[in-house]
């Protein structure tokens with residue numbers, strides 16, 4: 001495993017574990033987390049919203065029972081106010097909500113501080129100054145080591161790049177959804193790095209693409225109809241294994257870590273094997289895939 005450092009000094013493994021996709025039973029989830037650490041992963045990504053805090057609790061139990069806190073950096077997210085009575089989620093990026101929520105996340109995760117704390121969305125209408133002030137307070141008080149945003153909105157990203165001290169931006173990024181290419185130069189110029197989520201597009205960028213397309217992408221995706229999508233993937237797969245091309249493509253970007261989700265241990269092992277095969281290889285292109293942009297697709 002290779003590592004990359006962010007400006008606040010977080011040294012992240014090039015592959016991180018997206019914990020949103022973990023199975024809900026402790027024993028299966030614990031096996032995936034253990035495999036991740038044994039294979040060199042040192043970044044676990046979660047959010048308070050995932051299963052209304054239960055995802056953080058699952059990780060917290062693992063860190064405590066297995067004594068793994070020192071082996072991993074933990075990133076969580078804030079901004080969605082939920083309650084346990086109904087499914088209503090209210091967007092709340094206020095200072096008060098962030099300062100309260102961090103304590104709830106620390107308790108659920110069984111940790112004294114978060115390595116990374118991210119705003120989980122937001123629009124240009126938010127009071128971003130207030131949000132940034134809250135993150136700076138938490139960093140100053142030692143409750144978080146670094147902060148960032150999870151956003152696909154160019155205007156929001158622009159604001160945070162120029163008005164805050166963010167280390168990372170989490171964005172969906174892969175050969176199919178290559179919209180972040182529009183922003184990579186600007187992001188790199190601010191010494192900010194990307195956490196690339198959805199690197200295998202829910203399984204499409206694997207050798208199971210046809211099965212995954214049938215199961216999850218019957219309406220196609222972005223500018224691709226389902227037929228066009230499977231034809232494109234078939235062509236690209238003849239050239240090189242899709243997961244290897246995806247990993248290599250992302251490693252050539254200003255990415256700190258590629259956040260892979262897995263609901264089974266074998267998925268993680270397969271994806272890591274593809275990463276290992278190309279981690280030190282030369283640059284590649286995504287020449288089978290169309291250019292995407294945020295003007296046409298802002299969701």
Ligand SMILES: NC(=O)c1ccc[n+]([C@@H]2O[C@H](COP(=O)([O-])OP(=O)(O)OC[C@H]3O[C@@H](n4cnc5c(N)ncnc54)[C@H](OP(=O)(O)O)[C@@H]3O)[C@@H](O)[C@H]2O)c1
Pocket residue numbers: 017018019020021045046077120150170197198199200201202203204206207208259260261262263264266267268270271
């Ligand atoms: N807004 C945000 O901040 C945001 C949004 C989304 C995700 N995230 C983060 O990013 C992480 C990854 O997101 P993602 O789920 O979109 O990423 P992904 O890595 O592209 O997809 C993960 C899913 O792909 C399938 N998969 C994985 N390996 C496979 C393989 N070898 N063969 C076939 N299928 C395979 C599994 O689906 P099945 O479980 O169906 O088998 C798995 O749950 C999340 O866990 C979360 O931490 C953040």
